[in-house]
Amino acid sequence: MAGWNYVKPQKNMAVVNLGDAVAKLSNDKLVSGLHRVVAPPGDQARYSRYSCGYFARPNGHVLLRPLVGEVKEDGSPLTADEWIARRTAFKRTANFWGKETYLASRGTSAQMAMSRLSSY
Secondary structure, eight states, X not given: OOSOOOOOOOXXXXXXXXXXXXXHHTTTSSOOOOOOOOOOOGGGGGSOOOOOOOOOOOOTTOXXXXXXXXXXXXOSOEEHHHHHHHHXXXXXXXXXXXXXXXXXXXXXXXXXXXXXXXXX
16 A cells, blocks of 8 residues: 555554564564654544554664564565664665665665556
8 A cells, every 4th residue: 555545533443553673573464654644634623633652662683584484585684773774874865866765765664665666
């Protein structure tokens, strides 16, 4: 699912946004997303919304490899520290050589977007 999607609130339900570590640990069965919160449009603005942020990151030495299954195409798994270093390096504008390197800076959430761009 590329692009922004409206998620309709449902009673007694929660929307959970996951990070890259969970995507890697689940062997991409669960996907991290670019999470942005914006003011609700039109009539939705009159309804209350609740949010609870909880952020956690594995210790730096933890290997980000699937809990079940094999590591995908990119070879050996990275540690959490190596993954953060890679993401940080890609965020430097000098490292943006085109759409592929920009999307790589976005982490696992860009995988679907990259596959869509390759079709253009």
